[in-house]
């Protein structure tokens with residue numbers, strides 16, 4: 001199944017469970033049971049404040065974030081986990097990097113835990129560009145349930161493709 005690309009790097013027994021959920025048409029049910037409601041952070045102002053709150057609490061020592069937005073163009077599953085753009089501006093002799101965080105619009109109607117996961121993922125990239133051990137350590141420090149939430153977010157995206165938005 002092409003749709004399983006989003007979870008391709010997971011162990012076989014997990015993929016098997018997902019296939020079963022899809023084949024028995026129980027993926028939405030699984031997600032709704034775990035995440036009965038969507039968050040209400042729908043404005044970009046609220047999203048910006050939400051991200052800043054995380055940043056203040058966990059990673060003070062990093063470049064400031066200039067902009068946080070929902071981006072309707074980020075629809076492909078492979079990009080849907082967000083994107084971090086590094087805009088460098090020459091100011092005097094100093095090269096100052098301004099960070100911008102964009103989150104796919106489809107996460108406007110998503111569980112708060114999944115928004116947390118995306119935010120934490122993007123913030124961790126302020127410190128660590130690659131998806132390596134210290135990157136995931138930082139993610140788990142900010143959000144102890146990070147790995148489960150990342151898997152469920154991938155299932156949420158698969159479900160979105162198969163059945164549309166969970167909360168509509």
Ligand SMILES: [Zn+2]
Pocket residue numbers: 121125131
């Ligand atoms: Zn990443």
